[in-house]
Amino acid sequence: MSDWHSWAAIAVFTGAYVLIITERIHRTAAALGGAGLMLLIGAIDDKAAFYSEHAGVDWNVIFLLLGMMAIVGVLRQTGVFEYLAIWSVKRAHGKPFRVMAMLIVITAVASALLDNVTTVLLVAPVTLLVCERLGLRAAPFLIAEIFASNIGGTATLVGDPPNIIIASRAGLTFNDFLVHLAPIAILLTGVLVVICRIMFRRDFVHDEERADEIMELEEREAIRDHRLLYQGLAVLALVIAGFVLHPVLHYEPSVVALLGAGLLIAVSKVETTEVLREVEWPTLAFFAGLFIMVGSLIETGVIGDLSKTLADAMGGNELGATMGLLFGSAALSGIVDNIPYVATMAPITADLVKDMGGAAGGHHVLWWALALGADLGGNATAIGASANVVVLGIAERNRQRISFWEFTKYGLVVTAITVALAALYLWLRYFALA
Structure with a gap:
């Protein structure tokens, strides 16, 4: 690709990104418009956009979302989400902060076992019903769950799509991720509960009358179709087994x-x-447009040049390289989706590992720095990770719209704190105490 294409791709991506964050037009329109312009100016062609494994639309993500949205759509007809909403509120005695803490822990654990997108598809409908029952604003609870899903997904190989890419490139196993990343993910989940208690303190308004009404409800009566529920849960169990x-x-x-x-x-x-009708079609279209725009930056060499510049700046300093990769990945993953970013950065990280005397694969600290930076950095903005976009789409469809800036003002705080703690963890475990 020529320099002209690179600068043009940067201009289109920047323009689309500005439209997304200012919300002058709907984010799906901005993403699809940007994708169309990328194809028009030749920054990417149709073959790369639709068929390239590294620069095109990630159809695995699109169809994973489509399949899970359909399953959730069937389960919604059974009343199971109402059941779970009543059950969780009763266990928390109607106290808003207790409800949020419970949902954060449930989401983090589930995101480690499933992938984080599947988890938020299952938890978000419950959250909307809980908030409706308690007369609470849903946005803080949904935002907290997004943070929990990205943090919890860091713990395992299957929890977040970037981890799968890293594992494939470095030859890492499920147990490797558990040993190296689960400890910090558990710590950060606890820290998140404390952060949310402070950030959303004004939204924890306890309505005793509403809480008492829910405490008197019998959750089993919420189930409308027992046969469909058993069928849905059986299929969901098979799907989860297939993931594992x-x-x-x-x-x-x-x-x-x-x-x-x-x-x-x-x-x-x-x-x-x-x-x-239950499928979030605008969300799927947004992902397709975003993948094509980011793929254009990959095809024109923009992301590769940025990554190589970062790698050159690191030199042979292992600690400096670790911190540079962690903070650089966190910053870039907040701007572009972390899946294509990690796909681009993984081979560069392998070269860095070799330059520092390690094997291309293995348990080198740089792989954990890349995983933590990409996964935690996804919390920074509304489009930093797949789970963010999915939940914002669900919220909008249920008339609980969360703006780009409402999410991002909290996301930047959570990202700054969690990445700083991750840096301390990497330094202590792999350098100071090694």
Whole structure:
């Protein structure tokens, strides 16, 4: 690609990003418009945009979301989310902060076992119902869950898509991630609860009358269709098993999700059109546009040049390289989606590991710095990670709109604190106490 294409791609991406953050037009329109301009100016062609594994639309993410949205759409018809909403409020005795703390822990744990996007698709509907029952504003609870999903997803190989990319490149196992990243993920989840207690303190308004009304409810009465519930839970269990057994079965999560959605629709005999109405189509379109725009920056060499500049600045200083990779990844992952960023940065990280005397794979600290920076940096802005975009789409559809800046003003605080703690963790574990 020529320098002209590189500068043009930067201009288009910057313009689209400004439209997204200022919300002058809908973010889906901005992303699709930017993608169209990238194709028009030749920053990326149709083959790269739609078929390239590294620079094109990540269809695995798109179809994973589509399949899980369909499954959630069927489960919504059973009343199970109302059941869970009543159950959680009763266990927290209607106290808003207790409810948030419970949802944060549940989301973080579930995101470590599943992927974080699947988790928020399941938890967000429950949260909306809880807030409706208690007369609370849903935005703080949804934002807290996004943070929890990205932090919890850091703990395991399957928790966040960037981790899968890193594991593949470095030859890391599920247990490697548990040993090296789960301890800091657990610590950061506890820290997040404290941060949210401070950030959202004005939203914890306890309505005793509403709480008492919920305490008198019987959650079992919320289930409207027991047979459909059993069918839905059985299929969901199979899908989760498919995610966990990915290293053995070698089926991509997207394939598992689509098979699960098709099976559930077939055996339950629900109306297909009704299920498809539950799919967040604007969110899927936004992802497609964003992938093409970021792919254009990859194709024109912009992201590669940025990454190489970072690598050159690190030199042979292992501690400096670790901190540079951590903070640089956190900053860049807040601007572009962390999936294509990690796909671009992984081979550069492998070269850095070799330059510092290690094998290209293995348990080198640089891999953990890349994972922590990309995963935690995804909390910085509304488009930093897939889970962020999904939840904001669900909120908008339920008339609980969260603006770019409302999310980002909290996201920057959480990212700054968690990345700083991650830097301390890496320094203590791999340098000071090594």
